[in-house]
Each structure stands twice: as C-alpha cells, then as structure tokens.
Amino acid sequence: MSTRYFGARVTRNEDPALLTGRGLFVDDVRLPGMVHGAVLRSPHAHARLRRVDARRARTAPGVLAVFTHADLGTLGDPLPKLIPHPALTHQKTQHALAPDTVRYVGEPVAFVVAESRYAAEDACDLIEVDYTPLPAAATLEAAAAAGAPRVHDDMDSNICAHYTQRVGDVDAAFAQAAHRFRERFVIDRGASCPMETRGVVASWDARTRRLDIWDSTQAPIPIRNGLAQMLGLAEQDVRVVAPDVGGGFGPKIMMFYPEEILVPFAAMRLGRAVKWIEDRREHLVATNQEREQIHDAEIAVDSDGGILGVRTIFLYDAGAYIPYGLIVPIVASTTLPGPYRVPNYHCEFRAVFTNKTMVSPYRGAGRPHGVFVMERLLDRVARELRVDRAEVRRRNFIQPDEFPYDVGLIYQDNAPLRYDSGNYPACFDRALELIDYSGWDARQSTARAAGRLLGCGVACYVEGTGIGPYEGARITVEPSGRVFVATGVGTQGQGHLTTFAQIAADVLGVSPRDVTVRTGDTGLFGWGTGTFASRAATVAGNAVALAAKAVRDKARIVAASLLEAPPEEIELSNGNAFVRGVASRSVTLGALARAANPLRFAMPKEWEGPGLEAVRYFAPSQGAFSNGVHACVVEVDAETGGLTIERYVVVHDCGRVINPLILEGQIQGGVAQGLGGAFWEKLAYDDQAQPLSTTFMDYLLPTAAEMPPLAIAHLETPSPLNPLGVKGAGEAGVIPVAAVVVQAVEDALAPFGIHITEAPLSPSRLRQLIVEGRRSP
Amino acid sequence: MAVREIALRINGRTHTGRAEPRKTLADFIREECGLTGTHLGCEHGVCGACTILMDGEAVRSCLMFAVQAEGAELMTVEGLADGNRLHPIQQAYWEQHALQCGFCTPGFLMTTLAFLRDTPRPSEREIREALAGNLCRCTGYQNIVKAVAAAADTLASGAHPDAWPAFARSVAVPAPATQPECASASDAPNPPVSKKTRAASGTRRKGARDQSRPAKRRRS
Amino acid sequence: MKPAAFEYHAPDTVEEALGLLEAHGDQAKVLAGGQSLVPLMNMRLARPAVIVDINRIHALDHLTPDGDALRVGALCRQRSAERSAIVAARCPLLHAALQLVGHVQIRNRGTVVGSLAHADPAAELTAVLAALGGTVTAVGPDGTRTIPADEFFVSYLTTSLDPRELLTEARFPTLPEDAGWSWMEIARRHGDFALAGVGVVLAVRRGRIAEARIGLTGVGPTPMRAVRTERALAGRAPADALWTEAADAVREEIDPEGDIHASAEYRRHVAGVLTRRALAEACARTAKAA
Amino acid sequence: MKLEGTNTLAAPIETVWKMINDPDALRRCTPGLKELKEIEPDHYEATLNVGIAAVKGTYKGTLTISDKRAPSHYMLVLEGSGGTGFMKGVGLVDLEPQGEGTLLKWTGDMQIGGLIAGVGQRMLGGVGKMLIGQFFKCLEQHLGEDV
Helix, strand or coil: CCCCCCCCCCCCCCHHHHHCCCCCEHHHCCCCCCEEEEEEECCCCCEEEEEEECHHHHCCCCEEEEECHHHCHHHHCCCCCCCCCCCECCCCCCCCCCCCEECCCCCEEEEEEECCHHHHHHHHHHCEEEEEECCCCCCHHHHHCCCCCCCCCCCCCCEEEEEEEEECCHHHHHHHCCEEEEEEEEECCECCCCCCCCEEEEEEECCCCEEEEEECCCCHHHHHHHHHHHHCCCHHHEEEECCECCCCCCCCCCCCCHHHHHHHHHHHHHCCCEEEECCHHHHHHHCCEECCEEEEEEEEECCCCCEEEEEEEEEEEEECCCCCCCHHHHHHHHHCCCCECCCEEEEEEEEEECCCCCECCCCCCCHHHHHHHHHHHHHHHHHHHCCCHHHHHHHHECCHHHCCEEEEEECCCCCEEEECCCCHHHHHHHHHHHCCHHHHHHHHHHHHHCCCEEEEEEEEEEEEECCCCCEEEEEEECCCCCEEEEECCCCCCCCHHHHHHHHHHHHHCCCHHHEEEEECECCCCCCCCCCCCCCHHHHHHHHHHHHHHHHHHHHHHHHHHHHCCCHHHEEEECCEEEECCEEEEEEEHHHHHHHCCCCCCCCCHHHCCCCEEEEEEECCCCCEEEEEEEEEEEEEECCCCEEEEEEEEEEEECECCCCHHHHHHHHHHHHHHHHHHHHHCCCCECCCCCECCCCCCCCCCCCCCCCCCEEEEEECCCCCCCCCCECCCCCCCCCCHHHHHHHHHHHHCHHHCCCCCEECCCHHHHHHHHHHHHHCC | CCCEEEEEEECCEEEEEEECCCCEHHHHHHHHCCCCCCCCCCCCCCCCCCEEEECCEEEEHHHCEHHHHCCCEEECHHHCCECCECCHHHHHHHHCCCCCCCCCHHHHHHHHHHHHHHCCCCCHHHHHHHCCCCCCCCCCCHHHHHHHHHHHHHHHCCCCCCCCCHHHCCCCCCCCCCCCCCCCHHHCCCCCHHHHHHHHHHHHCCCCCHHHCCCCCCCC | CCCCCCEEECCCCHHHHHHHHHHHHHHEEEECCCCCHHHHHHCCCECCCEEEEHHHCHHHCCEEEECCEEEEECCCEHHHHHHCHHHHHHCHHHHHHHCCCCCHHHHHHCEHHHHHHHCCCCCHHHHHHHHHCCEEEEEECCEEEEEEHHHHEEECCEECCCCCCEEEEEEEECCCCCCEEEEEEEECCCCCCEEEEEEEEEEEECCEEEEEEEEEECCCCCCEECHHHHHHHCCCCCCHHHHHHHHHHHHHHCCCCCCCCCCHHHHHHHHHHHHHHHHHHHHHHHHHHC | CEEEEEEEECCCHHHHHHHHCCHHHHHHHCCCEEEEEEEECCEEEEEEEEEECCEEEEEEEEEEEEEEECCCEEEEEEEEEECCEEEEEEEEEEEEEECCEEEEEEEEEEEEECHHHHHHHHHHHHHHHHHHHHHHHHHHHHHHHHC
C-alpha cells in the first residue's frame, strides 16, 4: 500500500474545534431541564456509618432528591469485580453509596440532586451523618503487618492477594554468584490529574425507554454493557458517549465509579437529565490513584557484572478496594527484567488494602516501579564493581538476533511475556550520543571544579503495549466522497482522529482531511474494550487498516463495472477510482458510493451488500513490545536541594511510526508526568490516612517553568505481530523517568556519598539526605 | 436567594442572564452565556483553564463573581478566531501540535494573547514563566512554548494588524507592539488609571470595531 | 466546589463601605482582588455572610509617590505596581517581590493591599512591608489610624485590623539612594508560596554597614524582621564571612513550622542560605548604587 | 499531629489543679468555645467555632476529663465535627510544684480530618500550636485574676 500519509507529520483533525472553544466535553453538555448532582463524601478514612439523616437536605431550596444507600435497591450491591485473578483471594469492591462502613476519605455516602450545583452543595452541608471512627490502616507497611487495623473486618489481614512468578533457579544463581546486592526501594503515591476531572450526564426518555449517557470515560462500551445489565435495559437502548475527553491517563477507566451508576439512576428516578461534574478536590480523593509500592530487591551478578539473578519481593498498596485486580503489580513484576537477560528471576508480591483511595493503572501502570528497581540495582552493581554504568547495561542487553525473546513470565494479558522485536543496544548508543555521554566525566569534573554539581542519568525500559482482546472499525464512504471511520476505542487527546484517518486515507487514496473519525460513541460502534495499555493505535489502528482494505476492494469491484475494466486494474487516488494507466477513465469515490447503493434493478452478487462500507476486527495473539532509553543531565544546589533539569533526551522504538508529530507529543507529555512523579508530585497522607494534598496548591503538577527542553529520536523496528508493524507508545514517556532522574541526582551529589532508593524527591528531602550523607562515615 | 439580572460584555457582545451574586464569572460565562470554551480545571485559581481577558488583562474567571464583571470588556476563546479564520496564535498552536486533549488550551490561548501583546519578542525563559500560571497535563509544554515563539514571530511580522480585537486591548498598557513594557499609568495619583487610559484606548484606534469604544462602568 | 450564598454589596465610596462594615461587623468580608479570599470561599472554608466589594471605589485605585514613601491604594493591582516605573526605580525590593507573587493572572486581579490584609505567612509583600518598616492605613468608625507592619501582622491570616475597619492604603518607604537590595526565595514551583523568602536592604557608608534590613517570610506565623541580626550587622564591614554569620544569626532568630513540602529544619536552614546570598547580592548592588 | 509544651504558672499546684478542673476556666479559655454544657462531672457537650480569620468552622462535640490523679495529672479529650471536617484533641496535663509556682507540662495529639485537613495542611500545625498556646495563656491570666 502507498504510504503517503502514514509516517507524515500530519497536523491534527481534532484541533480546529478545540482551539476555538467548540469542543464538547461532558461539562459542556446542556439538556433541557437538566439538574445537577453533588456527592457527600466521607471525611473519615475508616468509620462506621451510624446514621445518615437527610431530612433537612431534602427540604432545602432547589433540592429534588437526596439518595442514600437505602434508596439504591440492587444498585446498592457491591460494584462489579472488573478483572479477577486466581491469586486475588479477596476481590473487595465498593458500593455506589456506602451502606454501613466507609474505608477511605472521599468514599460516597449520599448523592444530592438539585436545580444547580450550588444548591446541591448547600444541601450536602445539611446532611447529618454520625460516624464512629475506626483505626485506619494508613501506611502500606503498617497495613501489611500482623495486627494492623483491618480495612475489611471479614478478612483476617489486609492481604488480598499473594502472587509469585519464577524463572530458572534463583536460589542456585544467588548461591554461586560472585556478588549479591540488596536494596529496599520505596515509591510513593501520585495522581493522574487530567485537566478535565471526571463527569457524567444522563438523560432518560421514559417513552422510548432509552438512556443516553455522556461520560468522560476511557471505556464507553463496557460502561454501556455493564449499565444495561445493572439497569435491566437492552444494550441497544443504552447509549454511552465519551465526547471530547480532557485527558485520561488510566484512571478514567474503571467500570464502575459510583457516579457512573448514581447519575443514570437519578435521571431515571427523577425523569430529569442529571449532570455531575467532579471538582478538583473530589478528584484528588475520589479518582483512583497509583504508584505506592515497597520493593525488597536483590541482584546477583558475576565478577563482570553479568546478571545471574534478580529477586524482588514487594508490597502493593491497593487502597481500600481492588476492583481492577492485579494489573499494576503484575505489570511491575513483568516489566522489571526490561531489555536485560535475567536468566533467573523471582518476583513475589502481596496486594494490601489500606484506608486510602483505590489504586488502578495510571500511565505506566507499574512499569515505572519495575524499571526503577532494575535500573537502581544496576547502578549499585556499577558502583560496587567500579564498572561504568553504561557498560554494565551494555553487557546485559538482549541482542537483536535473539527475538522473539521469551522472558519466561506470564504478562498482564495472561499470555506468555515474549518480546516480538527490538534493537536495544542501538537505542542505547543513540541515547548516549545525544546526551554526549563520552564527554560526561570531563564535563562533570570541570563543573565540580567550578563549584557546580552536575549529574547524568541513563535508564532503559521495555514497554508491553497493544494487548488484546480485540478492537474493530467500520468504514463508510458517503455519497459526498467523505470517508467515515467509526471505532470503539475512545480518545482522550492521543490524536486518534488523525492517526486513524492517515491509515484509512492511504488505503482509500484520499486526504486525511477527507476522513472523519468517530470514536467513543456506542451508538456508532458497539464492539470494543477501551483505551488503555497503549493499545489503541496498535489494535484499533490495524482494524481500521483492515476495514479500509475491504472498502477499497469493494470500490474496485464497483468501479470495475462502471469503468468496464477488471477490478485488479482499478486504482484509488485523490478521491477517484481510475483504470491503471488511463487517468481519463475515472470515477469519484462519491459516485462509486452512490452507484453501490442502487434504487432499482438487481444488485451484482459479488457486491455482497450495498454501499462502500466494511467492518473489520483485529485481535492480536499477544502484546507488542516497545522499548526506549532516557537520559538526562541535572544540576543540584546542595545548599537548598534545588533541582534543575538541564537537558533530557529520549530515544524510542515503537515500531513503525504513524505520525511523528503526535508520537513526540505523547512522549513529551509522558516525560512531564514522569518528572512530576520524580520531584514534585506526592499525595501526602497523615498517620490517620487523611489526605493532605487535595488541592493544586499542595499537589504540585509541574509547569512550563519546571520542564526541561526535550530531545527525542526514534528507531523503527517493525512489529511482526500486526500488518502495520506498529507498537504502542502511550506510556513510554513516563516509564523510566524516576529511575533516570534519581540516578542523575545521586551522580550530582556523589561528593556527599548519598544513596537514593526512593521517589519522589523534594528539596527538603534532598537536604536531609545530604545531611545524613555527611554524618554517615 | 437574591437572584439578580447581570449583563456582561463578552467578545464585543452584551450577554444578560440571571444569577445569584455567588455565581462565579466562569460559571456565568459557561451556563448563562453558553460560551463553554472557558473551562474549569480546579476552581481555586491554580490551573488557569478558566483564564479570560478582562479589560485586556488575563484573569482567572473562577476567582471572580459574575456580578463583579459588569461594565468590563471580557474576552473568551470564542472571540479569538475571525469567523473560520484562526487567530495567528491558534494557528501556531495547531501547527506546533501544542494541544492534545485540548481542555487547558483555551486558557493557554488567552494567556498567550495578553503575553504577546505585552512582550512581542519573548525569550524562551520569558515564555515558560508567562505560561507557568496555566497547567497542561498532556503536552509537557514543549510544543506550547514552541507555538508561542512561532506566534510571536508571525505577529511581529506585522502581517496581522487586527490580531488584538478591541476587547483584547489592555486598559493598563496603551498600544500592543508599539510600546511593549510601558510603565503603568497608575503612577499618577487618583483619579484612577483605568478610566484615563480606557478613554485613551477608546479614541486611539480609528476605524476599529465599534466595541473598541470604552464601556461605561455600570452601577450594580 | 461552589461558594456558599452571601449578601453582596459594591459601594462606590469609602464611607458607604464603612457603613456596611459597621453594620455587619465580622459577618462581613471585604473583597478586593479576591485571589486569596475567593478560593477559600469556593472551597467553603470561608463563608462570609456579607461581601463588601470595594472594586468600584475608584478613589482607592492609585499608586502615589509621597516624599520618602510610595502610597499604594487598596485597589492598586499587583500587576500595576509591578509595571510601575516608579516602583521599579524607588522601591526595587517591592518590584522584585511582586514578580514572584503567584502568576500574572493572579497579579492582574490581586491587589497589593489585599495581600497585606490576607496576611498569608508565606506571602512576599507582607515581608517586604516588614523589611522596609512600612505602614498600612486603616479607616474605621473611630477615624483613621496608621499601623506599623510589626503591629499589623498578628498571626496566621490574622491582622490587628478591626472587622469594622477598611484598609485604604499601604506606605512602602522608598530605598535610600545608595542602598542595595535583594529579594530571594525558594518555592517548589515558579509562582508558588515561598518555602522561605528573604528581603534585604543594605546601606554601606564609609566601608561600614549603615543600615541593614532583613524581612523574612514562610518561617513563622507572620512575616518578620530579623531585628537581632540587623543589629549584629550594623557598623560592621561588609564581608562574606559576615554574611555567613548573619545566616546563622537568622537561623537562631526564627522558629519555622514544617509541612508536607518542607521540614522545619529545612526552612530554618534555607532561610540562612537565602539571607547570606541576599546580603551578598544587596552589597554588590550598593557598590553599583554608590 | 503531636504537640507538647510547658508553662510555668505563678500559683501553688492545688490552685492550678482547681482551676484546670473549673468549667468556667475551660469555658473562658478553650479557643472558639461557644457553649459548654455539663452533662455529668467532667463530661461536657461543647460547641466550638474555631479557626483563623475568615477560615472558621463550627464543631459540635464533647469535652471530657479523665485519668484524674489529683493534683498532678489528667487527660482532656476534645472531640467535635462540623461542615469543615472533624477534630479530636487529646491532651495529657501534668503538674508539678516549682518553688512558689507550678510547672504545667502538656502533651497533645491533635487529629484533624476532612476539608480543613485536605486543604489547610500548610498552616495546620502552626495554628494548632497557636490555639493551644492561647488556651494556656488564658489560664495564666485567669489564674492571675483569681489569686
């Protein structure tokens, strides 16, 4: 197929509307008679609900209803268990409204509907709730310990899962190793914080018994299917639209957040359209969080620093419930080996309930943890063996001729973890080149002589992407000649309306501007799972390609009869079908679409059906594995703990690149989130699990002033697993950032002999480490 | 509660609606005026998604009450493009891929508009600090910084004399490009600055759209 | 996150405003720039029954040189003061600090006097007023009174202002011609509240420190002047060793609190570092001034 | 949030003991206390309006005194909840004679939850100390007046 647009820096189809204020985000949806919801949330991390008295609230001005658990009927049952796993022995899920116990600050207790959000919040103030506070399991370590306050009193501990995977014979490997190094790594909590918070609008038509929902979700189709089931409606009568979604990054896929039940419920009960928009303070307690893990890790190497074995035993903070299952800790475990040969590997984790907000995948989804552990272990090896850190890594890379490479583990999609393709050493060398690693030592000592503390870091990762089960696409050519693509994966800023258009445009010989891509509307396409795990471009993208080819073939057949030439001689370009070599014998795609939908006479059997339309699905057998290397140079002010990131480079290989402009944007954004998690963003809780950072004054997203200039280079090792040869890239930017920044900071502060095993850092914490470093001999 | 009639001048048009005094300017613009391009990302004055221009200066519309804006000239993202013709700043954001989900974008655009009026030839550092009052979670800012620099070049070329509609002109800073960083007229003792220069800015531009005539301060 | 209901008044004159404050006492809250108050109201941490919006009292919108001080009216936006050539020339410490107050969108609306009245323990302008030994003017039922900075700031968000009083202006003493100055602060991000901040004014005459003023923010319930340190510097010859001495003296003089962003020890430490650096910078500027 | 401090009071230990058990003194000195209703000895219903400047919250709750070891020790527990969240303060007070006067040692553990904890962390510690400081300062004055 021609590749005129595939691979080009095509500016985005979605932008003109977004730039002029004509986007449609959930909060922009206005319906006649629409009323507004507000959620009353628990101020306690753990408490018994003795009494919820809403009498005063119900009679407050403008209030239509106040719902508590008692009003919900079967919708008050525990919410669905999303992804079960044999090792997950206690998959607790929360209720849409708490029946008798609250287990984290922010857990919904009551839902108010009023004429305005203002009135709804007034009413929340009038609801009287008697709580009996219970001791809280506040920290991961304490919660895992014997005798800790139990988050769920029908369990005898807070451990809800214990899972181990092994490769080779780790004990033997450690026994005979020349060197063994042990570390404890702590990674703290963070929040995804899309600029658009969550929101739901629901409208119920009692006559047609149809339910329309606008939801800022990453998975509209599963939401529709689940709601239809819970509400006893036909899937066809429930339409869920994820319109423009203002960023997702993982936590906007949950199935179900309580509000995704409460809003439709209220709309049906009241016969009024209901809108609920999460405010930022709610977002920082009521939208899933991530990142908290504690790893006890150990590496065994030979005298040259060759890896013999790695062992990590870690605790995973699930928060108060675990609807999403074990995805994050499994991804952390399976990402850890990365681009390195790890012949013997033991990963074991315990998932632990705490009285904190739930955890589900946030961009990276455990990958940053695995990479942090592995890269920090290799830094330790390099230091102890006095081998250059780049050299240690080079010695352990999986080589280009070793693909497909079987890591020997089971990945998050329950398929064997088998790397499809890549060239790790080439990626690494390019990154060292971009950061001028060969000149680094000289530069660092010159700077030190001048009293400046510069540090350099370099870290590698492999990213599992593009997992199944499947996605699909329907492509239709309209009589206008305009091409419509409908697919089930929603979009939250990744540019699918453009990349999918490029793919279709090349096949059908039109411009991407002539292709309208519609995503995230179950009314337009009802099959699919959602946008997660860097899978949209790979799975849906290939479905689009397959559907486009089918439409092209149909167009050739129809054109053949109109142009009186054999189908194989028909070509498509510039919106026309023409006979190869005879441009004059041509017909427009629009004319073909009209011809393919005749009003009279017999329709040729080989047309199969009317119109230029086809639906195709793509179901990959396993995930495709991208990889990359990040490197950075930082300067640390040892007196203040201030950090300046001077330069940051990313070399990245996600197979064939559909649109470099969009790919670079994905990586730039990921790096910014990674840097946030490395130095600025920390969700603080006190010793009673009270969240202390529930505003943007205290939860610190990096701004333009903090971000470094970023240089990005691509390698393209096509994936053999799909026709387009693509791999996912959505999470690449974020994965190794904490590892690379911490390594660079440690390098800068080498004169103080400090050793960093945690993220995020802060000026205050750096000063503390420096002081302690000075004290320790 | 005391609902009252509120009339606002937005993008050169008068919009009226009824609201309590507690209704924030952002909510009024979105709900009563139907201009939903102005977004709410935090409602406590940090994220900048709700940034609009008030008398030509970028402000957080979530930190004002609608009733306070009576008599002022407001500009929202909807006032930026000229029909289907994108404003040079919007064009630059598009070409540089300076937006992904697009939720924060209107706030960035309005901040950029006022910034480039006051600082026509900014350094990268100046751009980054000028944008630090707007949060973006998708782009990592790199392409936004590039877009602002690109827009600065386009505007400095003088090819777009109408780049600042009347309601984007500052009452505190006289002319755009002509006099970048001028001393605030507010050195003068009272009567207040705003009125004086407002009058000035009203008469200065002949042939500018009629909205450029100074709005009379209404009593509330 | 929507504010609770309130009764709204937008008087045109100081007299009307005072009448309203008199009538409603501590039920009323004065709204000027609102960049600190409105976030608190949106979160319903602050629920004033009555809002007295002074934004239409145009008489308060001024910035006036007055002898050896600048008079800043209660409606003068931080951004106007920042853009003012006279502030830059005659009160460079204020000019420098202003640029670090939040972000431009905040300063376009926020007022200088409003920031003083809000008395955030980590604000910049409060410390500038303290360092310069400035005053604020309050008008109330018992007439007009002038309150020196060190009597005005009482504690966290708390001033000695009576609920029935209105702050009409602040006086920032201008710097002596030959004085050097420096504002230094550490914040987590550009535009954030300072973890610690220091404003310094230094006059060196005949090789001796004739005047040293050190104002600190973020290291206690109120902005403070490091009076003991200032005294220790007076009459000494400028030298790096002296700045280091001053740094230790300041660490002695303050008693900061810790929070999730920085420990008390950290704040104490960096307050010293900033003091040393600010004194050095101010001293270099005196050289230029002389 | 753990806090502690000492105050030296210019009165004999018995006088101080009497005072820190005196409802009037508690009524006058507990910061923001609007109402203190004795349910039974050492057990009160309390309504407080505490906070700083415009940031004030009304809390309904209880004040109890227990673990009494006259004249040298007791535990004071102040609990309340309201629109801006909830608070629980546990204070251990120990008295020992010091010359003419009395040395009052106190250690407090303050729990604050909900809205105020989530958005007010920057000043919470300092304000807590300040309020407790006010409490004892007031007791001293009270004492001054009594003696």
